Amino acid sequence: MxxxxxxxxxxxxxxxxxxxxxxxxxxxxxxxxxxxxxxxxxxxxxxxxxxxxxxxxxxxxxxxxxxxxxxxxxxxxxxxxxxxxxxxxxxxxxxxxxxxxxxxxxxxxxxxxxxxxxxxxxxxxxxxxxxxxxxxxxxxxxxxxxxxxxxxxxxxxxxxxxxxxxxxxxxxxxxxxxxxxxYGARMRIHDGRALPTFMRQALSGNPLTVYGDGSQTRSFxxxxxxxxxxxxxxxxxxxxxxxxGNPQEVSILDFAKEIIELTGSDSEIVFEELPKDDPQVRQPDITRAQKVLDWEPKHDRKEGLKKTLSYFKEKVKQGSESTS
Missing domain, CATH: 3.40.50.720 (NAD(P)-binding Rossmann-like Domain)
Structure with missing residues (x-):
């Protein structure tokens, strides 16, 4: 360049x-x-x-x-x-x-x-x-x-x-x-994606919404x-x-359980109908990135979520204060 x-x-x-x-x-x-x-x-x-x-x-x-x-x-x-x-x-x-x-x-x-x-x-x-x-x-x-x-x-x-x-x-x-x-800081907590939704629900003490039976997978x-x-x-x-992407694949149901454990929430999990055309699996093959860019993720999911938790705590707190 x-x-x-x-x-x-x-x-x-x-x-x-x-x-x-x-x-x-x-x-x-x-x-x-x-x-x-x-x-x-x-x-x-x-x-x-x-x-x-x-x-x-x-x-x-x-x-x-x-x-x-x-x-x-x-x-x-x-x-x-x-x-x-x-x-x-x-x-x-x-x-x-x-x-x-x-x-x-x-x-x-x-x-x-x-x-x-x-x-x-x-x-x-x-x-x-x-x-x-x-x-x-x-x-x-x-x-x-x-x-x-x-x-x-x-x-x-x-x-x-x-x-x-x-x-x-x-x-x-x-x-x-x-x-x-x-995922990470600066996500919108109402953007509808699994992680901010689960974080918001768990930190607010509300049930976590899982679509289908939760067997569909994602890689965060x-x-x-x-x-x-x-x-x-x-x-x-x-x-x-x-x-x-991170090849560390997890089912949405197990991911919801991880968020409940991470936040120390007493929230339950509720199931709703799976949206149409929702992908059943998602996992990157990163062989090309490893070879061409010498890149692979350095943070496992547990470590990354711990780093992100304080951000979501603050956003949920701001939301509750604005509605009180």
């Missing part, structure tokens, strides 16, 4: 989100000038409040489905703008499709104009409800394009196709990271491990998709 004076410049779309804000922190630590772009539809100004006043950090409130203007040179673009939880993309299905298509097109166009490297945040959801386990990058997936989850799954699959088209046709330097379930990655993988991919010369 080229340099601009003594500092490289990076644009992070969705930079006020859970993952985006952690990436802002990391690239600032690595000496970059960071431009954070977010329309705050699912991101939060609170996630980047600690960066305001840093001369190397700039925030632009903008919807990336519209024309993107950034003055000066750019070395790198991380395209992370998108709703990412089922609650969000079921409430904003068209916006989710637009940010995956129009937003990706606008961001790629900017990367081409600036001769910048482009890294796309894709997802394990491109594998759908997989018929191959664990999931390797070569697997094409099992996705229902017209199902409720299709708005997110297909938006990301389309975004991958567009990134590769720009790479092949325009010679643009593109990178694709397929992100598996990630601590956010610091994910950020390290993304950093390494952004600095590498590898152009094919790379899974970044």
């Amino acid at each position: 080229k340099t601009n004076g003594t500092k490289k410049r990076i644009l992070i779309t969705g930079g006020a989100g859970f993952l985006g804000s952690h990436l802002c922190d990391r690239y600032l630590q690595e000496g970059y000038e960071v431009i954070c772009m977010d329309n705050l539809s699912t991101g939060s100004a609170d996630n980047i409040a600690h960066l305001i006043g840093n001369e190397d950090f700039h925030f632009i409130n903008h919807d990336v489905t519209n024309y993107i203007h950034v003055g000066g040179e750019l070395d790198l673009i991380l395209h992370f703008a998108s709703p990412a939880s089922p609650i969000d993309y079921l409430e904003m299905p068209i916006q989710t499709l637009k940010v995956g298509s129009l937003g990706t097109h606008k961001a790629l166009g900017l990367a081409k104009a600036k001769n910048a490297r482009f890294l796309l945040a894709s997802t394990s959801e491109v594998y759908g409800d997989p018929l191959v386990h664990p999931q390797k990058e070569e697997y094409w997936g099992n996705v229902n394009p017209i199902g409720f989850r299709g708005v997110y799954d297909e938006a990301k699959r389309f975004a991958e196709a567009m990134a590769m088209a720009y790479h092949r046709y325009h010679g643009l330097e593109t990178r694709i990271v397929r992100i598996f379930n990630t 990655t601590y956010v610091d491990d994910l950020v390290e993988g993304i950093w390494r991919l952004s600095q590498s010369d590898y152009t094919e998709p790379v899974n970044i």
Whole structure:
């Protein structure tokens, strides 16, 4: 990548989100000038409040489905703008499709104009409800394009196709990271995903809601491990998709029990109907990341959850105080 004076410049779309804000922190630590772009539809100004006043950090409130203007040179673009939880993309299905298509097109166009490297945040959801386990990058997936989850799954699959088209046709330097379930501080406790939901319910003394019989599995990655993988991919010369996730697989029922034990809660577990097209298994094969990036997760689930607990305790406390 080229340099601009003594500092490289990076644009992070969705930079006020859970993952985006952690990436802002990391690239600032690595000496970059960071431009954070977010329309705050699912991101939060609170996630980047600690960066305001840093001369190397700039925030632009903008919807990336519209024309993107950034003055000066750019070395790198991380395209992370998108709703990412089922609650969000079921409430904003068209916006989710637009940010995956129009937003990706606008961001790629900017990367081409600036001769910048482009890294796309894709997802394990491109594998759908997989018929191959664990999931390797070569697997094409099992996705229902017209199902409720299709708005997110297909938006990301389309975004991958567009990134590769720009790479092949325009010679643009593109990178694709397929992100598996990630957790840590700055998650929204009402975003509908299993971990924040279980944490909120357990810390509030409410029953934990498990869908189906809880036998479906997930693999949870601590956010610091994910950020390290993304950093390494952004600095590498590898152009094919790379899974970044923790292969430590757990059933949702066992995971709920772990959260109850971790929080010391007396909460019970209740069962509700499984949502349509909910993946039955999810586990990354990280062989490619190990070989290409010399990366693997450093935190096991127990350690990562302990690090995250204090954050959720504070968020639940704030929520209870605001409603009292």
